[in-house]
Amino acid sequence: MRARVLGSAAGGGLPQWNCGCDNCVLVRAGDARVAARTQDSVAVSRGDRWLLVNASPDVHRQIEGFAGLHPWAARHTPIGAIALTNGDLDHVLGLLSLRESQPLVVLSTERVRAGLVERNAMLRTLARSAGQVSWQTLAPGKELVLEDVGVGVTAVPQPGKLPVHLVGLVEPSPEDNVALRIRDLVTSRTVAIATAVGSLDALDPLTRDVAALFFDGTFWSDDELVSLGLGQARARDMAHVPVGGPTGSLAALAGVGIERRVYTHINNTNPMLREDSPERAAVERAGWEIAHDGLEVVV
Ligand SMILES: [Zn+2]
Numbered sequence: 110m111r112a113r114v115l116g117s118a119a120g121g122g123l124p125q126w127n128c129g130c131d132n133c134v135l136v137r138a139g140d141a142r143v144a145a146r147t148q149d150s151v152a153v154s155r156g157d158r159w160l161l162v163n164a165s166p167d168v169h170r171q172i173e174g175f176a177g178l179h180p181w182a183a184r185h186t187p188i189g190a191i192a193l194t195n196g197d198l199d200h201v202l203g204l205l206s207l208r209e210s211q212p213l214v215v216l217s218t219e220r221v222r223a224g225l226v227e228r229n230a231m232l233r234t235l236a237r238s239a240g241q242v243s244w245q246t247l248a249p250g251k252e253l254v255l256e257d258v259g260v261g262v263t264a265v266p267q268p269g270k271l272p273v274h275l276v277g278l279v280e281p282s283p284e285d286n287v288a289l290r291i292r293d294l295v296t297s298r299t300v301a302i303a304t305a306v307g308s309l310d311a312l313d314p315l316t317r318d319v320a321a322l323f324f325d326g327t328f329w330s331d332d333e334l335v336s337l338g339l340g341q342a343r344a345r346d347m348a349h350v351p352v353g354g355p356t357g358s359l360a361a362l363a364g365v366g367i368e369r370r371v372y373t374h375i376n377n378t379n380p381m382l383r384e385d386s387p388e389r390a391a392v393e394r395a396g397w398e399i400a401h402d403g404l405e406v407v408v
């Protein structure tokens with residue numbers, strides 16, 4: 110089974126249009142120490158049909174940039190399904206770029222589906238014809254089998270938050286934010302993808318017996334945006350456990366015996382993006398990789 114990172118940045122991408130932080134400035138200057146990155150998405154396959162995990166606002170150029178996702182015929186897509194980990198716009202806006210009357214299979218929890226479809230007139234563009242979008246419910250802990258892609262998908266709820274546009278409209282639920290276990294139906298080798306993890310309390314069912322883990326690398330420190338003067342919210346307020354520090358994910362996951370461990374969904378402010386930074390050195394010393402667009406993990 111192959112897992113290919115289409116986009117390795119958190120919401121906003123790298124560079125982010127309105128950001129002049131050190132990393133964004135270096136990328137614009139063409140500095141070799143930091144590569145540009147598009148917004149979070151991973152494509153998984155065991156053959157020639159693909160499951161997309163999240164539909165990023167950059168999905169159009171992510172598809173064009175990877176021949177495996179190009180159509181085989183005049184009207185066709187090898188994308189067998191799209192699984193959504195939450196309703197944040199950086200994970201779902203790409204759905205609206207995939208209209209063009211193309212039938213789509215979208216997997217999400219019932220909560221994420223309702224948050225997108227109800228009260229949202231624009232989503233009706235994906236309901237032009239009966240069955241244009243076929244929603245399939247990811248019930249937590251229950252594997253959903255995608256025969257054409259050759260994988261089974263299981264949602265594992267993770268502490269998260271409501272998407273910004275639903276705050277105050279609905280009550281939070283454990284199904285607002287999930288990680289996914291994606292199992293090769295032939296070999297049973299499993300990849301876990303967790304791009305928004307608000308606390309480390311629900312790790313065990315996620316990481317048990319996985320061959321590769323893609324994990325929330327949004328922020329290095331809890332006060333990253335505050336200390337840079339870029340915002341008031343702390344990492345944990347935004348449902349992202351920081352990578353560094355004594356209570357960060359790098360320390361908490363130090364003992365897990367997983368062959369490939371990859372940080373992804375990395376915010377443009379995160380110092381570990383810079384190849385010569387001490388933060389990058391610490392991550393690599395611990396056996397982790399930093400995702401870049403195009404990184405492929407084969408399990
Ligand atoms: Zn995100």
Ligand SMILES: [Zn+2]
Pocket residue numbers: 124125128129130131132133134377378
């Ligand atoms: Zn920036």
